[in-house]
Amino acid sequence: xxxxxxxxxxxxxxxxxxxxxxxxxxxxxxxxxxxxxxxxxxxxxxxxxxxxxxxxxxxxxxxxxxxxxxxxxxxxxxxxxxxxxxxxxxxxxxxxxxxxxxxxxxxxxxxxxxxxxxxxxxxxxxxxxxxxxxxxxxxxxxxxxxxxxxxxxxxxxxxxxxxxxxxxxxxxxxxxxxxxxxxxxxxxxxxxxxxxxxxxxxxxx
Amino acid sequence: xxxxxxxxxxxxxxxxxxxxxxxxxxxxxxxxxxxxxxxxxxxxxxxxxxxxxxxxxxxxxxxxxxxxxxxxxxxxxxxxxxxxxxxxxxxxxxxxxxxxxxxxxxxxxxxxxxxxxxxxxxxxxxxxxxxxxxxxxxxxxxxxxxxxxxxxxxxxxxxxxxxxxxxxxxxxxxxxxxxxxxxxxxxxxxxxxxxxxxxxxxxxxxxxxxxxxxxxxxxxxxxxxxxxxxxxxxxxxxxxxxxxxxxxxxxxxxxxxxxxxxxxxxxxxxxxxxxxxxxxxxxxxxxxxxxxxxxxxxxxxxxxxxxxxxxxxxxxxxxxxxxxxxxxxxxxxxxxxxxxxxxxxxxxxxxxxxxxxxxxxxxxxxxxxxxxxxxxxxxxxxxxxxxxxxxxxxxxxxxxxxxxxxxxxxxxxx
Numbered sequence: 001x002x003x004x005x006x007x008x009x010x011x012x013x014x015x016x017x018x019x020x021x022x023x024x025x026x027x028x029x030x031x032x033x034x035x036x037x038x039x040x041x042x043x044x045x046x047x048x049x050x051x052x053x054x055x056x057x058x059x060x061x062x063x064x065x066x067x068x069x070x071x072x073x074x075x076x077x078x079x080x081x082x083x084x085x086x087x088x089x090x091x092x093x094x095x096x097x098x099x100x101x102x103x104x105x106x107x108x109x110x111x112x113x114x115x116x117x118x119x120x121x122x123x124x125x126x127x128x129x130x131x132x133x134x135x136x137x138x139x140x141x142x143x144x145x146x147x148x149x150x151x152x153x154x155x156x157x158x159x160x161x162x163x164x165x166x167x168x169x170x171x172x173x174x175x176x177x178x179x180x181x182x183x184x185x186x187x188x189x190x191x192x193x194x195x196x197x198x199x200x201x202x203x204x205x
Numbered sequence: 206x207x208x209x210x211x212x213x214x215x216x217x218x219x220x221x222x223x224x225x226x227x228x229x230x231x232x233x234x235x236x237x238x239x240x241x242x243x244x245x246x247x248x249x250x251x252x253x254x255x256x257x258x259x260x261x262x263x264x265x266x267x268x269x270x271x272x273x274x275x276x277x278x279x280x281x282x283x284x285x286x287x288x289x290x291x292x293x294x295x296x297x298x299x300x301x302x303x304x305x306x307x308x309x310x311x312x313x314x315x316x317x318x319x320x321x322x323x324x325x326x327x328x329x330x331x332x333x334x335x336x337x338x339x340x341x342x343x344x345x346x347x348x349x350x351x352x353x354x355x356x357x358x359x360x361x362x363x364x365x366x367x368x369x370x371x372x373x374x375x376x377x378x379x380x381x382x383x384x385x386x387x388x389x390x391x392x393x394x395x396x397x398x399x400x401x402x403x404x405x406x407x408x409x410x411x412x413x414x415x416x417x418x419x420x421x422x423x424x425x426x427x428x429x430x431x432x433x434x435x436x437x438x439x440x441x442x443x444x445x446x447x448x449x450x451x452x453x454x455x456x457x458x459x460x461x462x463x464x465x466x467x468x469x470x471x472x473x474x475x476x477x478x479x480x481x482x483x484x485x486x487x488x489x490x491x492x493x494x495x496x497x498x499x500x501x502x503x504x505x506x507x508x509x510x511x512x513x514x515x516x517x518x519x520x521x522x523x524x525x526x527x528x529x530x531x532x533x534x535x536x537x538x539x540x541x542x543x544x545x546x547x548x549x550x551x552x553x554x555x556x557x558x559x560x561x562x563x564x565x566x567x568x569x570x571x572x573x574x575x576x577x578x579x580x581x582x583x584x585x586x587x588x589x590x591x592x593x594x595x596x597x598x599x600x601x602x603x604x605x606x607x608x609x610x611x612x613x614x615x616x617x618x619x
Contacts, residue, residue: 018375021365021368021371022364022365022368022371022372023363023364023365024260024261024262024361024362024364024365025262025263025361025362025363026262026263026331026361028262029262039428039430042463043428043461043462043463046462046463046465046466047462048462049462049465049466049492050461050462050465050492050495051492053462053465053491053492054491054492054493054494056488057488057491057492060488066510067510070506105499108498108499108502109496109497109498109499112498112499112501112502112528113498113524115528116524116527116528119527119528119531119532119556120527122531123527123530123531123552123555123556124555126555126556127554127555127556175547178547178550178562178563178564179547179563180590180593181562181563181564181590182545182547182563182564182567184378184564184586184589184590184593185432185545185563185564185566185567185568185586186432186545186567187375187378188378188382188567188582188583188585188586189432189435189436189567189570190432191378191379191382191582192570192579192582193435197386197578197579197582198435198439198570198579200438200439200442200471200474200570201429201435201438201439201467201471202470
């Protein structure tokens with residue numbers, strides 16, 4: 001029974017939302033907006049679970065010699081950020097809390113993001129090695145696409161046309177095929193959930 | 206010289222003041238009256254109709270008209286049309302929009318009912334009547350006399366006819382789904398083509414067991430409501446069940462508290478079903494952070510410290526996909542990825558050993574469970590895809606022949 005009731009709720013809600021999609025009236029829009037608001041509310045209610053998990057896991061790691069340092073930094077940072085945002089004005093520009101956010105957290109995030117540039121190079125090197133006919137075609141195509149940013153005089157005009165064809169015909173065709181598959185796959189998964197065929201996410205009795 | 210400068214300055218000042226006055230006179234807001242002795246005024250638009258806007262909740266009207274006799278013909282001096290609206294026949298008419306010459310339709314809509322101290326005076330409630338008249342404005346900004354007043358009432362529609370092709374699609378797909386599920390329940394063997402990414406799952410778990418190292422399962426940055434994340438849960442369930450059987454550790458760092466709750470429940474259930482509830486450690490499924498790059502930093506740290514034998518990436522991924530996959534590659538892990546984010550697929554294909562492309566991620570649940578009912582849904586997907594392919598081919602041929610009726614039939618207007 002513990003499992004049947006949630007499946008019934010999911011099924012009824014799923015069908016209701018499916019019907020709602022085709023009804024443009026105000027009450028139908030209200031139901032949609034209201035349900036979206038509930039997603040946010042549930043997310044906020046679940047936040048203490050996340051904080052508890054984070055603190056618990058890292059407090060436990062304080063006992064592990066190799067992990068101790070990282071967990072101490074994390075818990076220290078967490079405490080500082082919480083304590084510095086208790087006052088209402090701490091969210092104003094120039095407050096210590098906002099300074100920590102803007103001048104410590106944001107640059108660290110930018111640093112991690114910038115790693116992407118180096119990883120693109122290393123991944124491209126592996127992907128574009130001409131080990132087979134398909135890999136060689138990939139290499140040549142990538143070369144042509146990248147070469148469009150290089151001014152090569154009259155050759156650039158021909159290359160731009162080739163690149164436009166590559167992007168708009170074979171690339172677009174593949175993209176659309178994948179998108180169609182994703183659309184159908186998403187619909188199938190949604191149907192499976194509504195009909196109660198897919199219930200892995202629901203846990204045990 | 207000093208005297209010359211003063212004269213020059215005075216002249217410039219005069220020019221600037223004169224220019225300002227002239228500029229005021231030619232402004233769009235000061236349109237000349239139609240019967241002055243200036244450029245001729247255009248004829249107003251005629252035969253105005255106001256109808257309810259289809260497929261909405263009753264907050265819009267469509268205004269159509271016949272073009273002015275001077276629009277593209279006659280004096281050929283119409284530049285634009287001004288659409289005026291009032292809530293009463295003899296009320297004050299305010300401009301609702303200006304459309305260029307040659308246009309004979311305007312949609313007037315406003316469904317934002319702002320309440321409290323800042324109400325929206327333009328809000329069009331359901332069942333409200335509005336009065337419209339139009340004026341043509343010439344290229345010389347001369348306004349025509351205003352057209353006759355026409356009224357229209359907003360109505361709420363019970364069905365969105367523009368979405369009819371989607372409903373047909375859903376019904377066709379639903380029909381296939383029920384038919385194949387019914388066949389599967391009767392015991393019919395359903396063949397599905399093998400997927401190398403799925404076949405590699407068991408091998409990857411076996412490798413981790415042999416090496417005595419953990420498995421890292423990353424559900425991406427999606428919420429628990431994303432289909433890709435839900436598909437990730439089904440793969441996680443299978444992986445967790447096997448790790449429970451092999452007594453291998455599975456680490457699941459997550460970035461959303463709701464995903465955390467569902468992932469913990471999924472892993473717990475898998476351990477219960479494997480008959481090893483005592484092996485389940487809730488701390489192995491843990492929350493890291495809601496921010497994208499701090500999450501990446503944390504997971505990269507885990508990869509480099511723990512050196513997992515296998516990394517799974519199943520869910521929604523964005524810019525972090527390549528950073529994670531390349532770090533996993535540096536750590537020497539076997540990597541299996543799957544996402545429905547088209548922009549990230551090339552990165553996963555380049556950096557991981559196996560990739561589930563788009564729908565393959567959704568199909569993983571059926572492949573892994575091998576339940577006939579689940580396989581039936583895959584078959585329904587394939588048949589619907591075949592129908593879509595036939596429509597695309599016939600549509601392409603018809604469009605090439607200049608026959609757009611199939612395109613018109615399946616076009617969706619949202």
